[in-house]
Amino acid sequence: MDAAATVPGIRIDDWRPHAASVDADVAMLAEILRAVVYSGAGVSFVVPYSMDDARGFWLDKVLPGVRARTRRVLVAREGPQIVGTVQLDLAMMPNQQHRAEVCKLLVLPSHRRRGIARALMVALERVAREERRTLLTLDTWTGSSAEQLYRSLAYVVRRGILRQLFQRTARADDELAAAVGTAAAEDGLGTRAAERALERTDPRVN
Ligand SMILES: CC(C)(COP(=O)(O)OP(=O)(O)OC[C@H]1O[C@@H](n2cnc3c(N)ncnc32)[C@H](O)[C@@H]1OP(=O)(O)O)[C@@H](O)C(=O)NCCC(=O)NCCS
Numbered sequence: 001m002d003a004a005a006t007v008p009g010i011r012i013d014d015w016r017p018h019a020a021s022v023d024a025d026v027a028m029l030a031e032i033l034r035a036v037v038y039s040g041a042g043v044s045f046v047v048p049y050s051m052d053d054a055r056g057f058w059l060d061k062v063l064p065g066v067r068a069r070t071r072r073v074l075v076a077r078e079g080p081q082i083v084g085t086v087q088l089d090l091a092m093m094p095n096q097q098h099r100a101e102v103c104k105l106l107v108l109p110s111h112r113r114r115g116i117a118r119a120l121m122v123a124l125e126r127v128a129r130e131e132r133r134t135l136l137t138l139d140t141w142t143g144s145s146a147e148q149l150y151r152s153l154a155y156v157v158r159r160g161i162l163r164q165l166f167q168r169t170a171r172a173d174d175e176l177a178a179a180v181g182t183a184a185a186e187d188g189l190g191t192r193a194a195e196r197a198l199e200r201t202d203p204r205v206n
Helices: 022-038 051-068 116-130 145-152 159-168 174-178 192-200
Strands: 011-014 071-078 081-089 099-107 135-139 179-182
Touching: 011 116, 022 051, 022 081, 022 099, 051 071, 071 116, 081 116, 099 116, 116 145
Parallel strands: 099 135
Antiparallel strands: 011 071, 071 081, 081 099, 135 179
């Protein structure tokens, strides 16, 4: 995958773990996750969080999906070292095959503000198109640096839509209002993809 032009010295690869490299890769990914958890970011885990916990996440929750091709993982490398990563979860329900969820955008604290997360996201949108997904969704913290990044990539907050969908099933939850609905910005997908997806949504399903 060619995103090398985006950040000097950084290469972005589709993660295809092989027997010879998987242990080293998982150790590097675990180190990033652990560092991010301890930096206080809201990425679903709480401290104390050990290297074994972090390794277990990659081995048990991520690797099987990568192998089954229901999850794509991108890694940003500086030389052999993994310094950032992001995932696209493709395992959606049968009537939501146009959607995919962006998760675990993580950059090593020592490598931040160099454009690595942005490069990962741009590359991930290319992967989403390859997978024929036209609507990307994600959750993030309101007011976080990640929110600024997503907004700068033309991702839009869809609070009203989420509230409306969940009220239909009497599962209204204010926290869900913080979720962000997103759409790839190029190739005419834009925010119209989100609107199209909403129009296609069958209220009987929600
Ligand atoms: C959020 C995160 C992935 C950003 O990684 P990064 O490689 O430093 O981001 P980039 O250098 O590509 O920055 C892209 C844009 O994001 C925004 N941004 C990133 N870090 C920021 C910060 N600390 N403060 C304000 N804006 C910030 C800016 O708009 C920035 O663009 P700019 O540098 O042109 O101003 C990284 O800080 C991280 O791993 N955080 C912890 C995990 C996390 O919160 N992940 C998101 C889960 S939803």
